[in-house]
Amino acid sequence: xxxxxxxAYGLLxxxxxPDFVTRLAIRALLRQRLSEINxxxxxxxxxxxxxxxxxxRSRDVIADETKRANEQHYE
Numbered sequence: 562x563x564x565x566x567x568x569a570y571g572l573l574x575x576x577x578x579p580d581f582v583t584r585l586a587i588r589a590l591l592r593q594r595l596s597e598i599n600x601x602x603x604x605x606x607x608x609x610x611x612x613x614x615x616x617x618r619s620r621d622v623i624a625d626e627t628k629r630a631n632e633q634h635y636e
Contacts, residue, residue: 572578600606624630 569578573583589606598606598609
């Protein structure tokens with residue numbers, strides 16, 4: 562699966578994937594993510610979101626992997 566993703570990313574980087582295919586893939590990924598974070602009702606979604614916000618606010622560190630992010634940024 563990873564090798565397939567590497568090939569797909571390579572094609573994307575070279576501009577060989579048509580925009581409509583990219584948009585379809587993005588929409589599919591968004592649908593998948595929205596279904597993953599759906600807790601069944603507006604109230605349940607709100608409660609989960611608020612717990613997540615409180616968890617983020619209570620963190621000591623804002624960014625977890627700054628070194629990796631900087632390496633990627635300066636590639």
